[in-house]
Amino acid sequence: MKLSKQVTADMTIETLLDAEQARFLKSHPRSAAAWRKGEESFLFGGPSHWMRRWAGGFPAYVDEAHGARIRDIDGHDYVDFCLGDTGAMCGHTPAAVLRAAQRQLARGTTMMLPTEDSLWIGEELTRRFGLPFWTLTTSATDANRGAIRIARMITGRPKVLVFSGCYHGGVEEAHVEIRDGRIGLRNMIHPNGVNHAEVSKVVEFNDLAALELALAEGDVACVLTEPIMTNFGMIPPDDGFHAAVRELTRRTGTILVIDETHTLSSGPGGYTALHGLKPDILVAGKAIAGGIPAAVFGLSQEVAERVWKIVPRVNPRTRQSAHLGIGGTLAGNALTVATMRAVLEEVLTPANYGHMLGLATRLAEDARAIISAHHLPWHVTQVGARAEIMFMPRPPKSGADVIAGRRANLETLLHAFYMNEGILVTPFHTMFLMCPATEAVEVARHADVFARFVALLQQAKVV
Incomplete structure (x- = not known):
C-alpha cells in the first residue's frame, strides 16, 4: 500500500x-x-x-x-x-529589579499593609492604560478571576464568553473551545465538576455574527478576550473587530475585559493604549513585576462606581466584612510592589x-x-x-x-x-x-x- x-x-x-x-x-x-x-x-x-x-x-x-x-x-x-x-x-535579573528586591527584602516582604511605592504605581497604571482604579493580585489567573467575579456581581448574569482557542490562565470558564463544530473542554483538560453550559459561552474569534447572537440572550456577564489571540498561534483581529466588540458589549450591557498578559509586549500601555481600545476592565500579568509573581486589573470609572454601590469603599466597622471573593494575603505585598515600581519606572520604558x-x-x-x-x-x-x-x-x-x-x-x-x-x-x-x-x-x-x-x-x- x-x-x-x-x-x-x-x-x-x-x-x-x-x-x-x-x-x-x-x-x-x-x-x-x-x-x-x-x-x-x-x-x-x-x-x-x-x-x-x-x-x-x-x-x-x-x-x-x-x-x-x-x-x-x-x-x-x-x-x-x-x-x-x-x-x-524584562530580561533575567534586570539591575533595577534586583536593586528594588534586595532593598525591600531587607525592609520586609509582606505585611498586608500598603507602602508608599503603591501610590506611585497606582498613578502610573492609570497613566499607561487609562483606567482609573486598580487592584494587585499574585497572577493573571487571579486577576481574570477577580474581573469575572466583579462582572457577575454588577450585572447579575452568570456566563462568561470567551473565544475558541483562548488561554486566560486557570480560569475555569475559559477552559472551553469549539472543535468539529461542538463545544467541549480545550487542550486535553479533564472535567472538573463544572457545568460549562451554565457558566461559559464560546465563539470563534473574528466571528461578529456569532458574538452578537451569543450576547443577545442577555445572560453574559463579560466578554474575556486578548486583543490579539496569542496562545493558539497568533490570531490577529480583523479590521474593525474591536470596535464592533465594544459596540456589541455596550449595547447588551456586557462588561468587556481585555487580558493584556501577553500583548503587553506591544508597548508601555499594551495593545490597548496603542490602538485606543476602551475596556471596562483590563488585566496585565506575568512581566509587570520583573519575574516576581504578580498581576493587576483596572476598572473604568463606571464599573468602579457600580461596585461601590454593592460594596462601599469605606472601611468596614463590622468584624466580618465582605472580601469580594477575590485577592489573597500575598496580593499587593511590599516586595511585589517594590519590583513592580522598578519595572514600570526603569525597565518597561x-x-x-x-x-x-x-x-x-x-x-x-x-x-x-x-x-x-x-x-x-x-x-x-x-x-x-x-x-x-x-x-x-x-x-x-x-x-x-x-x-x-x-x-x-x-x-x-x-x-x-x-x-x-x-x-x-x-x-x-x-x-x-x-x-x-x-x-x-x-x-x-x-x-x-x-x-x-x-x-x-x-x-x-x-x-
Missing part, C-alpha cells in the same frame, strides 16, 4: 525528532539525571507540570540566567526567546520598548526572507516585541483555522532542533519575545539557526 505524501512526511518528522531528542540526551547528561531524580518527588517530574513540555524529551536544568541568556547545569548557553513565556519579558520592537521586527523580517527564498507555505506574525513563525500559508482568523492547518509535529521538531542549537522558544507555541537585554547578534543567530532548520527539512524532503 502506497503511503500518502503527508503520511510519509509525518513519519520522517518523527524520525528527525527522535534524532534531535537523542542528541539532546547525549549532550545533557546532568539535566537528564536531574529529571529522573525529580520524577521521584514531583507529580509530573518538575515543580510545575508545564516543565515537562520541553521538546528535548526533558527540560534543561538551569544554573543561572542573566539578561537574554540562560546557562544550564551541563554548561550549555542559550539565547532565550522564551523568557519564561513572558514572565521574564518607551526607550526599551523601542529597542525590543526593533529587534522583533528584524527577527520577523529575517524569518520572512528565509521563508520566501525557499517558497515555503509559512508566515510570520509580529505583535510589538513578539513574533511567531507558523507553519501555515497565512495568519489564521479563528481557532478553527488553527486546528485545521496547524502542524504541531513540525513545531515540536523546531523546538527540539533549536534547543540543540542553543535557542529557547516557548514550548507551547513558536513565539519569540525580545527583552531589553536582547542584542542584534542574538537575532542574527536565530536567522542562521532557522535557515539550517529549513535546510534540514528540505534535505529530508519534508517541505
